[in-house]
Amino acid sequence: MSLTVSLADRINALEESATLGMTKKARELAAQGHKVISLSVGEPDFKTPKHICDAAKKAIDDGFHGYSPVAGYPDLRKAIADKLKRDNNIEWGPENIVVSTGAKHSLANVISTLVNPGEEVIIFSPYWVSYSEMVKLADGVSVVVDGAFDNNFKVTPEQFEAAITPKTKLVMFASPNNPTGSVYTEAELRAIGAIVAKHPNIFVMADEIYEYINFTEEGHFSIGSIPEIKNQVITVNGVAKGHAMTGWRIGFIAAAKWIADGVEKLQGQVTSGTNSIAQKAATVAFNGTLEEAYKMKDAYNRRRGLVVGLLREIPGFKVNMPDGAFYAFPDISAYFGKSDGTTLIKDSDDFSMWLLDGAFVATVAGSSFGAPNCIRISTAAADEQLVEACERIKAAVATLK
Numbered sequence: 001m002s003l004t005v006s007l008a009d010r011i012n013a014l015e016e017s018a019t020l021g022m023t024k025k026a027r028e029l030a031a032q033g034h035k036v037i038s039l040s041v042g043e044p045d046f047k048t049p050k051h052i053c054d055a056a057k058k059a060i061d062d063g064f065h066g067y068s069p070v071a072g073y074p075d076l077r078k079a080i081a082d083k084l085k086r087d088n089n090i091e092w093g094p095e096n097i098v099v100s101t102g103a104k105h106s107l108a109n110v111i112s113t114l115v116n117p118g119e120e121v122i123i124f125s126p127y128w129v130s131y132s133e134m135v136k137l138a139d140g141v142s143v144v145v146d147g148a149f150d151n152n153f154k155v156t157p158e159q160f161e162a163a164i165t166p167k168t169k170l171v172m173f174a175s176p177n178n179p180t181g182s183v184y185t186e187a188e189l190r191a192i193g194a195i196v197a198k199h200p201n202i203f204v205m206a207d208e209i210y211e212y213i214n215f216t217e218e219g220h221f222s223i224g225s226i227p228e229i230k231n232q233v234i235t236v237n238g239v240a241k242g243h244a245m246t247g248w249r250i251g252f253i254a255a256a257k258w259i260a261d262g263v264e265k266l267q268g269q270v271t272s273g274t275n276s277i278a279q280k281a282a283t284v285a286f287n288g289t290l291e292e293a294y295k296m297k298d299a300y301n302r303r304r305g306l307v308v309g310l311l312r313e314i315p316g317f318k319v320n321m322p323d324g325a326f327y328a329f330p331d332i333s334a335y336f337g338k339s340d341g342t343t344l345i346k347d348s349d350d351f352s353m354w355l356l357d358g359a360f361v362a363t364v365a366g367s368s369f370g371a372p373n374c375i376r377i378s379t380a381a382a383d384e385q386l387v388e389a390c391e392r393i394k395a396a397v398a399t400l401k
């Protein structure tokens, strides 16, 4: 008798992470000997600052080898509470903080903790690839609201209000944004906050993972600092981008205690407390100087100018000026329907794959970020690589007729 087995429906329904998919293909081409410039991954090209690495080594020597409390070590949660007060004007105690295995894990935890099947999650688009898939996993319904190119890809308060229904449970967005680099101003966030205040059953997930990579004069504003909606906002952040610690896998939420308790309960059954050594390193990152983080920010800012300048020279490309993060997000739709004689470019997926196959430049199609006219180009690479990538892109598109 033969058994018919298959994956669970929830996994069959899941999309593969587009950014990781592109990176895999780029690695394969590189292994075949091609000179691939990989600008698809969302990762700082800097090393973790030394004082943070030293803290990890000390944690090993000091014997932090066992299970940690599910929500994180008390000194780390205290360091995060202090950081939130210092940088974000958010006053929560350690009991409101849950540390997880990266901000990605924190986001997924919150969605699973709050969203019931059929409840709606408003996602400001363009959005980070995993948001809609996390909502799907929780049997929630994504309601995607598009930010217009002419508004620097930002959703207006009016658009947000129009998307609210009796089923809305959560609204989520990242500022600074991946993939667009857009930063919501304090005025914009206060206007969004005023709408949230009218709906006590709606929660806001503020993804602030790019907080320290913000080039605006105004600087970062946290929607969680607005007193009227403090209990409705879940602030998510971590160490990956600002401190160049992607592999260490530390993220956190700060939220009302009943939400933090729910997340802790879930995490206690699924993963337990995250890596003990990384927690000790993160404690030093949150308590310590931001000097290195600001140096990295300055480098990203310089590269932003370089890449946006070069991309704007390419005929047909429409390029916004990102205010934060380390991505350029050109609209390349002028090339849809064109061909190099062999390959017809129908959409951003075709464009991105064609660039990788023909020019060996790895980017990510905007379709996976809810923006099918664009491609995402990471600027977290050496200047020479960025210049060469832009030159290759320019030469490649010149062959499209």
Ligand SMILES: Cc1ncc(COP(=O)(O)O)c(C=O)c1O
Pocket (backbone or CB within 6 Å): 042, 101, 102, 103, 104, 105, 128, 174, 177, 178, 207, 209, 238, 239, 240, 246, 249, 250, 251
């Ligand atoms: C907007 C956004 N949120 C969250 C994350 C996840 O961060 P972490 O590496 O801490 O899981 C990323 C990583 O690319 C991101 O771009």
